[in-house]
Amino acid sequence: xxxxxVFIDNPGAALKKSSLELLTIARSLGEVAVAFxxxxxxxxxxxLGAHGASVLYRPSAADLDDYLVAPKAAYLAAAVAxxxxxxxxxxxxxxxxxxxxRLGVKLNAGVITDVVGVDADGxxxxxxxxxxxxTTAKARTAVAVLTVKPNSVDVESPAAASTPEAVTVEVPxxxxxxxxxxxxxxxxxxxxxxxxxxxxxxxxGGRGVDGNFGPLGExxxxxxxxxxxxxxxxxxxxxxxxxxxxxxxxxVSPQLYISAGISGAIQQKAGMQTSKVIVAINKDAESPIxxxxxxxxxxxxxxxxxxxxxxxxxxxx
Amino acid sequence: xxxxxxxKHVPDAQFDRxxxxxxxxxxxxxxxxxxxxxYALEAALxxxxxxxxxxxGNEVIALSMGPxxxxxxVKKSLQIGASSGAHLSDDALAGSDAAATSLALAAAIRYLxxxxxxxxxxxxxxxxxxxxxxxxxxxxxxxxxxxxxxxSSLDVDGDRITARRDGDAHADTVEATLPALVSxxxxxxxxxxxxxxxxxxxxxxxxxxxxxxDIGVDAAQVGAAGSLTAVETAEARPPRTAGxxxxxxxxxxxxxxxxxxxxxxx
Ligand SMILES: Cc1cc2nc3c(=O)[nH]c(=O)nc-3n(C[C@H](O)[C@H](O)[C@H](O)COP(=O)(O)OP(=O)(O)OC[C@H]3O[C@@H](n4cnc5c(N)ncnc54)[C@H](O)[C@@H]3O)c2cc1C
Numbered sequence: 260x261x262x263x264x265v266f267i268d269n270p271g272a273a274l275k276k277s278s279l280e281l282l283t284i285a286r287s288l289g290e291v292a293v294a295f296x297x298x299x300x301x302x303x304x305x306x307l308g309a310h311g312a313s314v315l316y317r318p319s320a321a322d323l324d325d326y327l328v329a330p331k332a333a334y335l336a337a338a339v340a341x342x343x344x345x346x347x348x349x350x351x352x353x354x355x356x357x358x359x360x361r362l363g364v365k366l367n368a369g370v371i372t373d374v375v376g377v378d379a380d381g382x383x384x385x386x387x388x389x390x391x392x393x394t395t396a397k398a399r400t401a402v403a404v405l406t407v408k409p410n411s412v413d414v415e416s417p418a419a420a421s422t423p424e425a426v427t428v429e430v431p432x433x434x435x436x437x438x439x440x441x442x443x444x445x446x447x448x449x450x451x452x453x454x455x456x457x458x459x460x461x462x463x464g465g466r467g468v469d470g471n472f473g474p475l476g477e478x479x480x481x482x483x484x485x486x487x488x489x490x491x492x493x494x495x496x497x498x499x500x501x502x503x504x505x506x507x508x509x510x511v512s513p514q515l516y517i518s519a520g521i522s523g524a525i526q527q528k529a530g531m532q533t534s535k536v537i538v539a540i541n542k543d544a545e546s547p548i549x550x551x552x553x554x555x556x557x558x559x560x561x562x563x564x565x566x567x568x569x570x571x572x573x574x575x576x
Numbered sequence: 577x578x579x580x581x582x583x584k585h586v587p588d589a590q591f592d593r594x595x596x597x598x599x600x601x602x603x604x605x606x607x608x609x610x611x612x613x614x615y616a617l618e619a620a621l622x623x624x625x626x627x628x629x630x631x632x633g634n635e636v637i638a639l640s641m642g643p644x645x646x647x648x649x650v651k652k653s654l655q656i657g658a659s660s661g662a663h664l665s666d667d668a669l670a671g672s673d674a675a676a677t678s679l680a681l682a683a684a685i686r687y688l689x690x691x692x693x694x695x696x697x698x699x700x701x702x703x704x705x706x707x708x709x710x711x712x713x714x715x716x717x718x719x720x721x722x723x724x725x726x727x728s729s730l731d732v733d734g735d736r737i738t739a740r741r742d743g744d745a746h747a748d749t750v751e752a753t754l755p756a757l758v759s760x761x762x763x764x765x766x767x768x769x770x771x772x773x774x775x776x777x778x779x780x781x782x783x784x785x786x787x788x789x790d791i792g793v794d795a796a797q798v799g800a801a802g803s804l805t806a807v808e809t810a811e812a813r814p815p816r817t818a819g820x821x822x823x824x825x826x827x828x829x830x831x832x833x834x835x836x837x838x839x840x841x842x
Binding site for chain 1: 590592593600612673674675678701705707709710711712716717720721722723724725726728737738744745746748749751752756762803804806807808809813816820822823824826827828829830831832
């Protein structure tokens with residue numbers, strides 16, 4: 260039977276939805292193995308079994324997090340060899356894509372990033388050129404390496420859970436030889452809102468918020484959504500760079516994207532135009548954002564947004 | 577210090593971009609120097625200038641791989657301030673995926689380092705067409721260099737590099753020693769524009785034309801033939817059309833909530 264290997268970098272205290280999505284895809288491809296790095300909590304191990312993992316690979320070294328990407332790729336290459344997997348699935352994060360990149364070179368394997376769907380025969384679906392094309396692509400090699408975007412599949416659990424076998428994989432001794440070292444780490448404060456790339460609803464603000472994201476935060480909370488921003492807003496320092504949506508920020512594809520005080524430059528559109536429903540609020544009727552909005556409001560965001568928030572609270576309350 | 581900056585010639589995102597031909601490759605008419613590579617070029621120029629520029633023995637070589645037109649990305653880089661350029665062009669390269677691209681670029685970088693070693697390879701965080709961010713990491717793997725990617729700041733002191741890399745949950749300080757590969761984000765600097773003096777000076781600068789034979793790469797290793805992935809189908813998404821547009825008459829917030837309710841988004 261074909262085998263698929265899912266890489267989970269630091270599973271943490273509970274499996275993330277994106278990891279469960281990778282496991283769901285892996286099961287559709289064959290027998291499932293998981294390679295992880297970092298600590299493995301007992302309940303996470305049990306959850307991996309409940310989602311069909313038959314083997315759990317752990318690295319022989321505990322210091323992979325002290326380096327940037329390279330040693331994780333070396334470990335994962337060893338895990339692929341140990342598992343005999345034909346497909347490797349990773350998260351579509353910056354690290355995930357770069358581990359995939361290096362793994363591709365090590366194994367002479369084709370790498371496909373930004374995947375939003377995988378067929379049983381390994382055909383990967385993605386969208387390219389800022390959402391203007393949808394393509395299918397396939398690796399022409401014995402091993403395929405795919406990085407999958409969050410919210411690509413509905414999470415399912417198999418009928419029968421397994422009790423995965425634990426196997427330690429020897430990290431090659433030269434894995435850290437040419438690696439950059441991470442010498443400092445500053446944790447960022449958690450916002451309490453859903454993660455931007457995984458959120459069902461995103462409320463984004465631009466230069467038009469004029470330094471005040473307060474009203475947008477209240478709307479996001481009323482809708483249970485995440486906050487996003489244009490580069491003009493992040494460059495101005497009104498909100499962190501992690502909130503930036505667009506070509507050099509995050510790509511989001513939520514059910515609903517509310518754009519307030521954003522003109523809709525091509526680099527901003529590149530990060531949000533595959534959203535299911537787009538709402539735009541802008542004072543300027545000529546703003547390009549209105550060309551792609553399903554519902555556009557020509558008006559002042561400081562009047563429209565608080566009114567909408569009040570109305571939502573009224574209807575929900 | 578000898579720095580190679582990778583500069584890609586990419587379709588201008590201001591216009592509609594297309595996939596064409598049997599391999600569904602990107603149509604490269606209307607192409608420009610990738611905006612994201614301007615940040616890498618600026619970082620290279622700043623490092624060179626801080627060490628006394630050309631007089632101080634510093635060199636910034638702009639390297640582009642691509643069809644004939646891609647030399648324009650090199651020329652623009654020379655106008656901005658790179659000291660020389662190299663253009664790798666060969667019909668066999670057409671349709672290369674990230675693996676084939678990184679293989680050819682790695683060979684070109686080795687070629688450029690044959691007489692005196694390259695200290696630093698600088699790239700943008702992603703190309704603005706393929707947008708995979710695979711090539712910098714693959715180059716580091718192929719060249720056996722430490723990779724310092726997505727740098728939003730960069731300091732080089734002797735042979736020690738210190739950079740900042742912003743992740744979602746944390747910002748990291750990353751350290752490596754030269755030679756190394758660094759990719760930079762658009763947060764790192766403000767790229768300069770070419771000025772009149774730069775445009776005139778660029779005319780005298782050397783651009784080395786390279787073919788696969790020069791860099792010792794076999795045609796079968798690159799292009800569609802040597803690529804490890806193949807695009808099988810490509811479908812243009814129907815362009816988004818504008819929906820309902822209203823002007824706020826004091827009740828637009830309520831109308832917005834009506835719309836969300838009708839779309840079952842509340
Ligand atoms: C290499 C490169 C990469 C880039 N990457 C990104 C990226 O990832 N993401 C990104 O967003 N941009 C990116 N940009 C920048 C992009 O080109 C635009 O400059 C940016 O998106 C503009 O942000 P904005 O729409 O908030 O600001 P502006 O274009 O200034 O628009 C502000 C809008 O707010 C409206 N407005 C003002 N006040 C109000 C009010 N009270 N109520 C309602 N509306 C109001 C105005 O009418 C205007 O339309 C990039 C640019 C480059 C060159």
